[in-house]
Amino acid sequence: MSFPPFTTLTSQTLVLHIENIDTDQIIPARFLTTTSREGLGKLAFNDWRYDEAGDENDHPLNGDAAKACQILVAGHNFGCGSSREHAPWALMDYGFRAVISSEIADIFHANSLKNGFLPIVIEKSAHEWLLDHPSEEVTIDLEACEVRLPTSSGAKNGGTYPFKVDPFSRQCLIQGQDELDYLLRQDAAIKTHEASLNKVGQ
Amino acid sequence: MTQSLFDKAQSLFDKVWERHVVSAETREQPATLFIDLHLIHEVTTPQAFTVLKERGLKVRRPDLTLATIDHSTPTLVNEDGSRPYVSAQAEKQVELLLANTKEHGITTHGWDSPYRGIVHVMGPELGATQPGMTIVCGDSHTATHGAFGALAFGIGTTQVGHVLASQCILMRKPKSMCVYVDGELSEGVSAKDVILAIIAKAGVGGGTGHVIEYRGECFESMNMSERMTVCNMSIEAGARAGMIAPDATTVAYFKDKPMAPVDFEAAAADWLSLASDADCSYDKEVRLNAADIKPMVTYGTHPGMAMPIDGLVPEDDAQALAYMNMQAGAAIAGTEVDTVFIGSCTNSRIEDFRIAANIVKGKSVADSVTAVFVPGSEQVKIEAEAEGLHEIFLAAGAQWREPGCSMCIGMNGDIGKPDDLIVSTSNRNFEGRQGPGVRTVLASPATAAASAITGVITDARTIARSTS
Numbered sequence: 154m155s156f157p158p159f160t161t162l163t164s165q166t167l168v169l170h171i172e173n174i175d176t177d178q179i180i181p182a183r184f185l186t187t188t189s190r191e192g193l194g195k196l197a198f199n200d201w202r203y204d205e206a207g208d209e210n211d212h213p214l215n216g217d218a219a220k221a222c223q224i225l226v227a228g229h230n231f232g233c234g235s236s237r238e239h240a241p242w243a244l245m246d247y248g249f250r251a252v253i254s255s256e257i258a259d260i261f262h263a264n265s266l267k268n269g270f271l272p273i274v275i276e277k278s279a280h281e282w283l284l285d286h287p288s289e290e291v292t293i294d295l296e297a298c299e300v301r302l303p304t305s306s307g308a309k310n311g312g313t314y315p316f317k318v319d320p321f322s323r324q325c326l327i328q329g330q331d332e333l334d335y336l337l338r339q340d341a342a343i344k345t346h347e348a349s350l351n352k353v354g355q
Numbered sequence: 356m357t358q359s360l361f362d363k364a365q366s367l368f369d370k371v372w373e374r375h376v377v378s379a380e381t382r383e384q385p386a387t388l389f390i391d392l393h394l395i396h397e398v399t400t401p402q403a404f405t406v407l408k409e410r411g412l413k414v415r416r417p418d419l420t421l422a423t424i425d426h427s428t429p430t431l432v433n434e435d436g437s438r439p440y441v442s443a444q445a446e447k448q449v450e451l452l453l454a455n456t457k458e459h460g461i462t463t464h465g466w467d468s469p470y471r472g473i474v475h476v477m478g479p480e481l482g483a484t485q486p487g488m489t490i491v492c493g494d495s496h497t498a499t500h501g502a503f504g505a506l507a508f509g510i511g512t513t514q515v516g517h518v519l520a521s522q523c524i525l526m527r528k529p530k531s532m533c534v535y536v537d538g539e540l541s542e543g544v545s546a547k548d549v550i551l552a553i554i555a556k557a558g559v560g561g562g563t564g565h566v567i568e569y570r571g572e573c574f575e576s577m578n579m580s581e582r583m584t585v586c587n588m589s590i591e592a593g594a595r596a597g598m599i600a601p602d603a604t605t606v607a608y609f610k611d612k613p614m615a616p617v618d619f620e621a622a623a624a625d626w627l628s629l630a631s632d633a634d635c636s637y638d639k640e641v642r643l644n645a646a647d648i649k650p651m652v653t654y655g656t657h658p659g660m661a662m663p664i665d666g667l668v669p670e671d672d673a674q675a676l677a678y679m680n681m682q683a684g685a686a687i688a689g690t691e692v693d694t695v696f697i698g699s700c701t702n703s704r705i706e707d708f709r710i711a712a713n714i715v716k717g718k719s720v721a722d723s724v725t726a727v728f729v730p731g732s733e734q735v736k737i738e739a740e741a742e743g744l745h746e747i748f749l750a751a752g753a754q755w756r757e758p759g760c761s762m763c764i765g766m767n768g769d770i771g772k773p774d775d776l777i778v779s780t781s782n783r784n785f786e787g788r789q790g791p792g793v794r795t796v797l798a799s800p801a802t803a804a805a806s807a808i809t810g811v812i813t814d815a816r817t818i819a820r821s822t823s
Contacts, residue, residue: 172672173559173657177785182764186427186444188401188451190512200787230560233593233657234785236495236509237399256560259529259595260495264511319527321384331513333410336521339378339387343415343523346377346389 156269158329161294162250164223167213168287174227175234176261180243182235193239194246213287214247224291225252226283232261232272241265251293253300255280266322267331275300279314295326364632367600368531368566371506371629375489377523385525391488392505393420393518394474395461397427397452398766399493403516404455414459416522421483422456422463424449425473426766430729430756441768459519470613472732472758475499475700479583480734482612486601486626491518496700496782497596498589502582503608504601504629506566509590529595530638532565536573538645543816545710546581547702547780547799549573550588551651551661557641559659562594565639568631569599573645579608580706587701588782591658600630650814653784653797654681660784664688664802664814678786679794680774688812690796693775695726695753695807696789699763702780702800703731705738711804712744714818715751721810726753727769729761753807765789778806 184196202212209215225244231254232240241264244252251271265272271293275283282302283291292301300314318326325332365373372388380386393416407413414420427445429438440446456463464471470481475496478484484500490507491497493515500507514524534553554561567589574582582599589597606623609615616622649663655675662669668676670683681687697703697711708730720726728748730736736758739745745755761769763781765788771777773792780803784795798806801815808818 171674175657175783175785177783177788181787181791182766183770185398185766186442186448188444188448189405190402200791230563230593233559234495234783236493236497236511238402238493238511238513256563258560258593259563260509260511260590263526264513267511267513319385320382321525332525333406333517333520335384336387336517336523336525337412339521339523342377342387343389343521346375347522350389 155329155331159250159269159271159295159326161292161296162223163290163292165218165221165288165290166224166226166253166283167219167222168226168284170228170284172228173230173233176232176237176240177234179232179240180237185237185239187239190239190242192246193243194248197243197247218288220248223248223250224293225249226287227252227254228284229254230256230258233258236260236264238264238268241268241270245270253280253283266319266326269326269329271295271318271326273300273316275314275316295323298323364635366531366631366635366637367504367568367598367629368506369635371487371489371504372528374487375506380527385527387523388489388526389523390491390518391419392478392483392490393522394478394490394492394494394497395420395422395452395456395515396474396492396494397424397448399512400455400515401448401451402512403493403519406516407519412520414461414519417460419522420461420519421478421481422452422461423471423474423477424452424465425758426760426764428759429767430759430761430769432757441766445767469733469737472734473700473703473760475583475587476703476731476735479503479579479608480612480732482609482614485609485616485622486605487629491524495590496587498594499583499587499700501586501589501596501598502579503605504598504626506596506598508596530565532562532567532594532639532641533637534567534569535571535640535642536569536645537571537642538573539576540573540645540648543801544648544650545799545801546577546584548648548651549645550585551653551658551797552643552648553641554588554592554659555651555661556643557592559591559657560593561641562589562592565594567592567594567597568637569597570631574599575602578706579604580704583704584701588658591782601626602630650799650802650816652687652802652812653795654687655679656784656786658782658784658797661797662687664812688814690812691776692724692778692806692810692812694771694777695724695803696729696762696777696779696781697800697803698727698729698731698761699779699781700731700760701782703729703735705735707780707800708735708739708744709742710800712747713820714801714804714815715753715808716747718751718808720752720807723810724807726751726807727756727762728753729756730758732758762789778803778812
């Protein structure tokens with residue numbers, strides 16, 4: 154499986170100023186009986202977005218402007234909870250290509266990178282500025298590993314902030330390639346390891 | 356294995372990691388890590404098998420892959436023997452797992468197996484889980500298997516596909532964290548209370564990026580069931596995995612297991628060599644005293660929002676307290692309960708039901724409470740029924756169901772009604788986890804059983820036990 158290459162992304166942000174947003178909020182467990190990965194965007198944050206009749210409520214995620222946002226800004230410790238890859242699948246199908254927070258849970262982080270969805274952990278001051286300034290236009294430059302906040306907005310923190318991304322994952326994202334081919338090319342090394350296991354009788 | 360004088364002192368995690376490196380980590384690329392056991396279930400595998408099919412790949416090591424059905428499976432049986440699936444889609448997902456594993460020659464503990472169960476209960480019972488292994492599963496509570504000194508962690512569906520195709524994953528070595536709990540627990544304090552106290556102290560993100568090793572007298576004196584409860588909730592502290600060094604208790608656990616190694620003595624000697632070297636170091640340390648830990652319950656909407664059961668609800672996130680309908684400054688004991696759930700990969704083993712039976716025996720579940728007891732596996736069910744525990748539960752008015760994940764995640768339709776308060780022995784109290792609008796209070800089996808009897812959140816130490 155491959156995904157669209159990720160180089161630079163400029164978009165308005167959608168801000169969810171909530172800490173510890175867990176995978177049960179991103180996509181509730183009752184929707185995990187699906188056997189496909191398509192069409193999960195309408196279920197993203199389902200229990201926040203719909204009323205009892207199943208109609209969209211006035212949650213910020215339901216506005217037309219929100220649905221055009223490709224960058225999600227979320228409170229500390231985003232994506233905690235389960236290993237469900239349905240979470241990044243749902244966020245991507247909704248239209249997001251990246252999430253920015255001050256901490257992102259491990260498994261969600263790993264799952265995201267494998268789907269061309271960029272999880273960015275940014276320093277606290279920039280994160281706070283982003284949380285306080287929804288709908289600003291922000292640029293993510295993956296080649297330079299930088300988030301550029303608008304300088305024209307008058308914000309004193311407007312500027313450029315570096316972020317870290319695993320060099321291997323970065324290369325995969327820029328090329329729009331998944332990791333499976335790389336693993337399969339290691340067949341000889343895997344065979345050597347397997348042979349050493351057999352020798353000790355495992 | 357000989358160790359040169361120049362080798363750095365290694366932790367349990369270092370040793371297990373090192374044994375499984377196929378190609379080393381560099382600045383440019385993560386390590387390729389060989390996986391000894393790949394556990395699979397119906398929820399996180401369909402899309403991975405689809406990728407194999409699309410790319411014309413086969414399962415590299417079906418012999419190191421083990422399947423069961425647990426999440427979307429009904430825990431009730433109709434009178435005619437059919438199973439009341441929550442939806443056609445849930446049934447299709449289960450059928451697809453059975454078809455995929457059949458096609459690829461993967462051993463599967465399906466409906467007719469006496470070992471079917473929650474994947475993290477089943478693996479150890481079979482002896483498939485063993486010390487020193489690398490174990491993965493598309494399920495964050497794979498950390499459970501770390502109780503045996505395995506490096507075990509949850510992966511997403513893309514990586515499930517990687518492991519099916521290559522028996523390896525790409526990963527950078529996480530940092531290490533040691534949680535020491537010194538001393539002995541007080542009477543009536545359980546492993547569940549210990550891990551809730553640890554998460555409350557370390558925070559739900561406290562272990563992010565780390566593998567935890569649990570050390571100290573408190574864990575050394577625990578049986579394997581209790582150690583599994585602790586390691587299970589490592590993920591609730593943000594850690595990918597939690598581990599406890601193999602010792603005599605670990606070795607004894609495997610003596611009668613179907614998949615135990617043939618050369619048991621040699622394997623046991625190897626397992627015992629995995630313990631952390633005396634002077635090894637960790638990137639982060641947390642220390643608690645066992646004597647300070649009380650029975651714990653959660654009051655909020657993540658597992659770090661936990662408190663002693665005899666305490667007052669603290670000032671905390673207003674939205675979380677509003678969702679839970681909890682008032683800061685009020686006692687949590689005495690809060691009305693609608694449902695009690697004993698089950699899940701955290702607390703559904705035979706030892707958990709023995710504790711519950713000891714409290715419930717000769718008493719009745721409160722009229723206002725629905726008590727749902729779900730064994731973690733067919734083996735737990737068989738053993739509990741052989742001991743007559745189910746008769747104690749049924750006589751008290753509790754439900755005794757078929758094994759599965761059930762109300763922990765509610766994927767099979769076992770959920771509460773909006774506003775219901777569920778005292779649950781499971782692992783997550785996120786909003787809506789047990790059904791839209793449902794309020795979850797995480798607790799030990801003892802607290803859950805005591806609360807079922809009284810109809811309010813109850814400290815089990817205050818309940819008189821049957822002496823007969």
